Amino acid sequence: MHDPEQPREACGVFAVWAPGEPVSSLTYHGLYALQHRGQESAGMAVADGRSVLVYKDMGLVSEVFDEPTLTTLQGHAAIGHTRYSTTGASSWDNAQPSFRMTASGGSLAVAHNGNLTNVVDLASATGRSPEASDTDLIADLLAAHPGTLPAAIEAVAPLLEGAFSLVLLDESTVYGVRDRHGVRPLAIGRLADRGWVLASETVALDIVGATFVREVEPGEIVAVDPSGIRSTRYAAPSPNLCVFEHVYLARADSRVGGRSVHQVRRALGAALAREEPADADLVIPVPDTAVTAAAGYAEASGIPFGEGLMKNRYVGRTFIQPTQTMRQLGIRLKLNPLREAIRGRRLVVVDDSIVRGNTTKAIVRLLRDAGATEVHVRITSPPVRWPCFYGIDMPTRQELVAGDREVKEVQDLIEADSLGYLSLDALVAASRQDTPAAGGPGLCTACFTGNYPIPIGPVARRSGTAAPEPLFEVAR
Numbered sequence: 001m002h003d004p005e006q007p008r009e010a011c012g013v014f015a016v017w018a019p020g021e022p023v024s025s026l027t028y029h030g031l032y033a034l035q036h037r038g039q040e041s042a043g044m045a046v047a048d049g050r051s052v053l054v055y056k057d058m059g060l061v062s063e064v065f066d067e068p069t070l071t072t073l074q075g076h077a078a079i080g081h082t083r084y085s086t087t088g089a090s091s092w093d094n095a096q097p098s099f100r101m102t103a104s105g106g107s108l109a110v111a112h113n114g115n116l117t118n119v120v121d122l123a124s125a126t127g128r129s130p131e132a133s134d135t136d137l138i139a140d141l142l143a144a145h146p147g148t149l150p151a152a153i154e155a156v157a158p159l160l161e162g163a164f165s166l167v168l169l170d171e172s173t174v175y176g177v178r179d180r181h182g183v184r185p186l187a188i189g190r191l192a193d194r195g196w197v198l199a200s201e202t203v204a205l206d207i208v209g210a211t212f213v214r215e216v217e218p219g220e221i222v223a224v225d226p227s228g229i230r231s232t233r234y235a236a237p238s239p240n241l242c243v244f245e246h247v248y249l250a251r252a253d254s255r256v257g258g259r260s261v262h263q264v265r266r267a268l269g270a271a272l273a274r275e276e277p278a279d280a281d282l283v284i285p286v287p288d289t290a291v292t293a294a295a296g297y298a299e300a301s302g303i304p305f306g307e308g309l310m311k312n313r314y315v316g317r318t319f320i321q322p323t324q325t326m327r328q329l330g331i332r333l334k335l336n337p338l339r340e341a342i343r344g345r346r347l348v349v350v351d352d353s354i355v356r357g358n359t360t361k362a363i364v365r366l367l368r369d370a371g372a373t374e375v376h377v378r379i380t381s382p383p384v385r386w387p388c389f390y391g392i393d394m395p396t397r398q399e400l401v402a403g404d405r406e407v408k409e410v411q412d413l414i415e416a417d418s419l420g421y422l423s424l425d426a427l428v429a430a431s432r433q434d435t436p437a438a439g440g441p442g443l444c445t446a447c448f449t450g451n452y453p454i455p456i457g458p459v460a461r462r463s464g465t466a467a468p469e470p471l472f473e474v475a476r
Contacts, residue, residue: 011096012037013111013186014204015079015167017174017224018195024073027080030197030204031061036251037113037200038082041095045109045169048075052107052169056081056095077174077224079167081111097169098135100143108149108170110139113200114163114184114391117456122159138166150232153177153221157234162454163242163390165216167198173225174198180235181454182218183242183390183444185256188229189213196224201254212255239442240453244392246431247381248289248352259431262292267430268380268422269296269350276420277301278348278376282341284308286351286363293380294350301348308342308349308367309335331362343371350378354410355394357401361414368415377416382424382448383407389456394447424448 012034016026027044042064043056055073057064061082081096097109112135116122119137123130126140138160145152149170163183168175176198178186189197189210197210205212216222219235242249245256252262269292283303285294288311298305312334347367354360354377364375383402388394397403402410411419428443446452 011081011083011111011113012200012204013079013081013113013165013167013198014200015077015111015169015174015176015198016191016195016208017077018191018197019076019226021076021191021194022070023075023078024070026197026208027078028061028065028070029207030199031080031082033204033207033251034082034200035061037249041083042081043095043097043111044073044078044080045097045099045111046073046075046078047169047171049172052099052109052171054097054099054109056097058095077169077172079109079111079169079174081167096133096135098133098139100139102143102149102152103146104148106149106170108139108142108168110135110142110166110168112138113165113186114179115389116160116164117162117389117454118160125159134162134164138164142168149173149175150221150223154232154234157221165200173223175224176216176222177234178216178218178220180219181238181240181442181444182215183240183454185241185245185250186216187212187214187255188216188222196229198222198224201250201256203251203254206253215258238453240444241442242390242392243427243431243443243445244353244381244388244447247427249392252289252292257431264430265289265292265380266296266299268427269293269298270300271426271430272350272378272380272420272422273297273300275423275426276378278303278346278378278418278420280346280348280374280376282306282308282345283348283350284342286349287311287335290351290380293352297348297350297378303348306341308338308347308372309363310338311335331359331366335363335366337366337370339370342367344373345371346374346376347372348376348378349416350380352380353384354379354401354414355384356399357410357414360416364415374417376418377411377414377420379419379421381427382421383410384447386447386450388447389452390444390446390454392447 014030016023041058042061045054097111099109116134120130122137141156142152164179165184165186166177187199187202189205190213191210202212218237218239221232223230241257246264250256250261254261283294283298283305285291295305367375385402
């Protein structure tokens with residue numbers, strides 16, 4: 001069951017070049033590790049030196065692929081994708097990878113993580129509707145180029161504005177491309193002496209037995225073929241890694257921006273305890289992403305850590321709630337309180353963010369009904385006041401509970417005894433990148449500040465967060 005309170009990532013991408021290895025099986029397991037980044041559709045493209053075969057469908061990775069299907073997908077290289085739509089409708093047509101025949105007579109497949117901000121201009125250049133997915137626009141531009149795919153990538157990448165981590169495939173070669181701001185992550189791994197892997201998160205490298213080498217740098221193109229791995233710089237880096245990767249989006253067992261996500265979240269919780277202390281008996285997380293942060297809060301505050309909410313991990317992601325009664329009970333399908341643990345206690349409830357506020361309010365009520373005497377909500381990020389245009393599905397500013405409300409107003413709305421957010425300075429300090437080669441510690445914090453590092457031009461109304469025109473003046 002999708003929780004509209006939580007931001008949703010655009011997708012996860014995976015690529016492997018490994019002659020002699022079961023590349024479709026490796027891709028399947030890599031996508032399985034990235035399932036948290038998108039649950040609407042999944043697909044892969046496999047190359048055998050002569051052709052590129054694409055298979056994709058709606059559903060989870062385990063629903064789209066089975067053993068007979070993987071057996072038919074034979075080759076030496078593959079790319080894969082698991083999608084949540086922030087642009088383009090949630091339909092089979094927009095499932096990825098996107099496939100095209102090129103002007104030079106070859107084949108290409110491309111998968112994309114992120115959001116482009118100049119889709120109107122790109123749509124005009126390709127003759128497509130701005131309603132098309134970003135990936136289709138990119139594929140059209142690449143396919144129309146008269147030269148080789150490497151030449152096409154070098155020509156097209158500078159035309160793309162916004163956030164994009166791409167994996168691409170032709171008959172012989174795997175490519176990875178990252179926008180010059182490095183908003184979305186893309187890691188490189190080595191399969192011993194057997195090949196190379198690219199993935200949105202290092203956890204996917206771990207799953208397939210690859211060793212992390214480095215991240216694709218902002219503004220870089222990498223290519224893998226029988227000659228090995230090679231790099232081309234198409235733009236000067238201006239790093240602005242999305243800070244929400246550390247707060248919520250990435251798995252805790254990944255490394256992003258040179259930092260362990262687990263360690264960053266623990267540091268966020270500890271900083272939150274120092275900035276927003278509470279007089280309480282028990283610290284509990286909202287599972288699952290806030291568990292590590294809650295442990296950090298408990299350790300720094302000296303308040304015992306415990307479980308107070310149990311998560312049902314088997315709730316369907318598209319559960320239908322046909323009546324008002326079922327809508328009101330929806331939160332109980334996902335979270336159930338441990339009454340014996342929380343009855344009569346003052347609670348600190350740690351979560352990573354508040355978007356619309358509805359789910360947080362429901363959780364507070366749930367805990368009170370279960371016997372909690374006080375509920376103090378603590379959030380490991382600042383108030384989310386601005387929508388994201390770079391690949392996270394966040395609502396318009398009017399729908400954000402903190403869009404035009406002060407902290408006390410949000411506290412009253414969610415019916416908490418107190419509400420505390422982590423400061424932006426503490427968030428940035430804990431999330432700062434340790435990758436000098438990437439050009440420094442730049443982080444995108446636009447959803448908290450309204451300071452958008454990449455210009456936001458007119459964009460078409462699509463199924464994501466974008467509005468016909470920006471509803472605000474872009475801060476500089």
